[in-house]
Amino acid sequence: MPGTLTGVGADGRITLAHGGGGSAMRSLIDEVFLAAFTQGSPAVQEDQARLDLTTLAQAGDRLAFTTDAFVVEPLEFPGGNIGTLAVCGTVNDLAVGGATPVALSAAFVLAEGLELALLRRVVEAMARSAAQAGVRIVTGDTKVVPRHACDGLFVTTSGVGVIRPEHTISIAAGQPGDVVLVNGTLGDHGAAILCARGDLALQTHLQSDCAPLNTLVDTLLRAVPGVHCMRDATRGGVAGVLSELAEASNVLVTVNEAALPVHPEVEGVCEILGLDPLFLANEGKLVAVVPACHAEHALAAMQSHPLGRNAAIIGTLQASASGQGAVHVVNEFGGARVLTMPSGEQLPRIC
Amino acid sequence: MPGTLTGVGADGRITLAHGGGGSAMRSLIDEVFLAAFTQGSPAVQEDQARLDLTTLAQAGDRLAFTTDAFVVEPLEFPGGNIGTLAVCGTVNDLAVGGATPVALSAAFVLAEGLELALLRRVVEAMARSAAQAGVRIVTGDTKVVPRHACDGLFVTTSGVGVIRPEHTISIAAGQPGDVVLVNGTLGDHGAAILCARGDLALQTHLQSDCAPLNTLVDTLLRAVPGVHCMRDATRGGVAGVLSELAEASNVLVTVNEAALPVHPEVEGVCEILGLDPLFLANEGKLVAVVPACHAEHALAAMQSHPLGRNAAIIGTLQASASGQGAVHVVNEFGGARVLTMPSGEQLPRIC
Numbered sequence: 001m002p003g004t005l006t007g008v009g010a011d012g013r014i015t016l017a018h019g020g021g022g023s024a025m026r027s028l029i030d031e032v033f034l035a036a037f038t039q040g041s042p043a044v045q046e047d048q049a050r051l052d053l054t055t056l057a058q059a060g061d062r063l064a065f066t067t068d069a070f071v072v073e074p075l076e077f078p079g080g081n082i083g084t085l086a087v088c089g090t091v092n093d094l095a096v097g098g099a100t101p102v103a104l105s106a107a108f109v110l111a112e113g114l115e116l117a118l119l120r121r122v123v124e125a126m127a128r129s130a131a132q133a134g135v136r137i138v139t140g141d142t143k144v145v146p147r148h149a150c151d152g153l154f155v156t157t158s159g160v161g162v163i164r165p166e167h168t169i170s171i172a173a174g175q176p177g178d179v180v181l182v183n184g185t186l187g188d189h190g191a192a193i194l195c196a197r198g199d200l201a202l203q204t205h206l207q208s209d210c211a212p213l214n215t216l217v218d219t220l221l222r223a224v225p226g227v228h229c230m231r232d233a234t235r236g237g238v239a240g241v242l243s244e245l246a247e248a249s250n251v252l253v254t255v256n257e258a259a260l261p262v263h264p265e266v267e268g269v270c271e272i273l274g275l276d277p278l279f280l281a282n283e284g285k286l287v288a289v290v291p292a293c294h295a296e297h298a299l300a301a302m303q304s305h306p307l308g309r310n311a312a313i314i315g316t317l318q319a320s321a322s323g324q325g326a327v328h329v330v331n332e333f334g335g336a337r338v339l340t341m342p343s344g345e346q347l348p349r350i351c
Numbered sequence: 352m353p354g355t356l357t358g359v360g361a362d363g364r365i366t367l368a369h370g371g372g373g374s375a376m377r378s379l380i381d382e383v384f385l386a387a388f389t390q391g392s393p394a395v396q397e398d399q400a401r402l403d404l405t406t407l408a409q410a411g412d413r414l415a416f417t418t419d420a421f422v423v424e425p426l427e428f429p430g431g432n433i434g435t436l437a438v439c440g441t442v443n444d445l446a447v448g449g450a451t452p453v454a455l456s457a458a459f460v461l462a463e464g465l466e467l468a469l470l471r472r473v474v475e476a477m478a479r480s481a482a483q484a485g486v487r488i489v490t491g492d493t494k495v496v497p498r499h500a501c502d503g504l505f506v507t508t509s510g511v512g513v514i515r516p517e518h519t520i521s522i523a524a525g526q527p528g529d530v531v532l533v534n535g536t537l538g539d540h541g542a543a544i545l546c547a548r549g550d551l552a553l554q555t556h557l558q559s560d561c562a563p564l565n566t567l568v569d570t571l572l573r574a575v576p577g578v579h580c581m582r583d584a585t586r587g588g589v590a591g592v593l594s595e596l597a598e599a600s601n602v603l604v605t606v607n608e609a610a611l612p613v614h615p616e617v618e619g620v621c622e623i624l625g626l627d628p629l630f631l632a633n634e635g636k637l638v639a640v641v642p643a644c645h646a647e648h649a650l651a652a653m654q655s656h657p658l659g660r661n662a663a664i665i666g667t668l669q670a671s672a673s674g675q676g677a678v679h680v681v682n683e684f685g686g687a688r689v690l691t692m693p694s695g696e697q698l699p700r701i702c
Contacts (some may be wrong), residue, residue: 017695236372344368
């Protein structure tokens with residue numbers, strides 16, 4: 001409904017006044033952000049949200065706190081938009097640390113000239129993803145910059161969550177003998193964004209895997225409370241996580257290439273473009289490291305969840321003979337190659 | 352030291368690789384962000400910070416959570432830079448709600464081609480302001496976008512703090528009879544940014560008032576625990592705060608124009624350009640509303656602090672005869688005008 005918002009003309013676009021601290025900004029906050037995030041509950045606008053600390057301290061012994069900036073291009077893509085990504089990304093950063101997500105903040109940088117209808121779609125996607133994850137968006141901020149100063153829309157979400165005492169998940173807690181799992185096919189988000197950019201003449205049905213993983217993590221942790229490490233595999237892909245794991249836990253990670261779950265269309269895109277799904281970004285995939293004795297149980301727990309149906313055991317941890325962490329990828333013929341991280345991602349603005 | 356960072360060439364500029372999730376990003380995080388924010392303490396990199404909830408719950412009964420995006424232009428200005436602003440802004444949002452700031456997050460969107468030396472100065476300013484406020488920057492994120500997609504550098508800071516049970520500060524808690532105070536001269540930040548842009552041929556010595564207000568707030572709350580409302584007067588200035596106060600508390604706010612503390616140079620800039628210091632942005636000024644019986648005590652407490660030396664009583668609250676909140680400004684001759692908020696700020700990218 002362009003024109004229903006103070007400061008928006010017949011062309012339905014955001015103006016500098018929407019970031020100016022006056023009545024136009026107030027109208028944008030009330031009619032777009034609060035309307036979506038508070039389901040119409042009025043709320044006096046404080047510059048901070050307040051959460052009951054006694055309740056939080058009863059739910060766990062540590063507060064998790066995380067932040068992520070999102071600059072994905074294009075802003076909308078098959079499977080979601082920058083809003084879906086912003087909520088899921090922060091929910092997942094909390095969840096993989098063993099935290100139950102409690103509340104999110106959202107800060108927007110909007111370019112003058114941004115379509116209000118697009119902003120509404122982004123905000124509605126954020127509200128939907130937050131509802132799906134069972135988390136509230138409780139505080140926020142909006143800035144508008146001249147059209148030459150920013151490319152459409154950036155969102156930064158931060159989140160707080162509560163960690164229960166029994167969870168001591170850390171990227172440095174991997175032990176020789178542990179087993180590495182993923183909850184499904186690799187590289188769906190990266191491949192979907194690549195195709196959505198339209199520079200390639202590839203026609204695919206690929207969708208981003210963008211999803212909040214907190215209920216999957218709940219299911220996994222209830223089945224196997226003693227998960228050693230967990231990390232969502234976003235920029236840098238599963239390869240990035242395994243490299244960090246190898247270094248932080250000082251172990252040799254051996255990956256069984258034949259066991260990696262990859263969607264046939266992603267495999268096709270990778271073959272055509274010479275990419276490796278291990279390095280492609282995901283937005284609904286995590287790597288979990290568990291003691292070998294719990295591996296099958298962890299796998300079954302993941303597979304029982306809709307977001308873990310294609311979960312797989314993909315590797316193992318061993319003591320590092322050299323004293324330095326490393327990742328080896330073993331192919332179906334038994335040949336091993338050392339996995340090394342590239343200096344940067346081939347694809348900027350993936351998330 | 353350009354060239355000492357992976358992915359930075361002889362020209363000393365940020366490249367897309369610094370946001371790619373690979374070794375260049377790792378180098379940026381370790382050598383720029385962690386070096387400044389953790390004072391060299393190693394720390395395994397988790398994607399979340401963890402704070403002890405028992406300690407937090409002993410310090411207060413509510414957790415405050417806030418976020419702000421910063422897009423100020425120019426990035427460096429007399430009195431600070433975007434980093435100073437980002438830390439002070441979030442510390443102040445926490446403090447004026449009665450919260451003791453505990454931890455901050457920082458998310459950066461960098462443009463490809465940004466000077467590494469400038470980024471270092473911003474990060475060092477953040478570390479200095481955080482140390483001044485006694486708060487830690489505990490988690491972060493970095494994205495790099497192509498040079499056409501963003502104008503230099505945006506920072507989003509979020510913060511958590513703890514509110515003690517005796518503090519029930521709210522913009523809706525103003526009562527008829529209450530007195531309004533500010534901690535010093537109005538509009539210094541707005542006027543300094545205006546002059547720093549260089550579009551005007553004004554030569555001034557103006558500096559932004561950018562400062563963390565948490566110790567001033569501590570001093571005030573120790574003297575007068577029953578402060579009703581407090582708000583930092585950023586975008587929209589003191590006028591914006593008073594408008595929100597009038598509406599949320601449903602009172603008539605009467606401001607004594609002659610009592611407003613204004614730096615002579617700011618007054619000069621305002622006269623030349625036809626601006627009103629009440630509407631100009633501040634980054635180290637707050638509005639406090641206290642019961643009349645505590646007003647002199649509150650003023651003396653503020654004036655005892657270095658950031659409150661020019662504190663003043665500027666107005667009073669009365670019951671609203673119309674049933675609707677309003678702000679009246681009374682000049683030295685007793686003439687009153689109704690203060691109305693403009694639709695947007697005259698000056699975009701003020702913070």
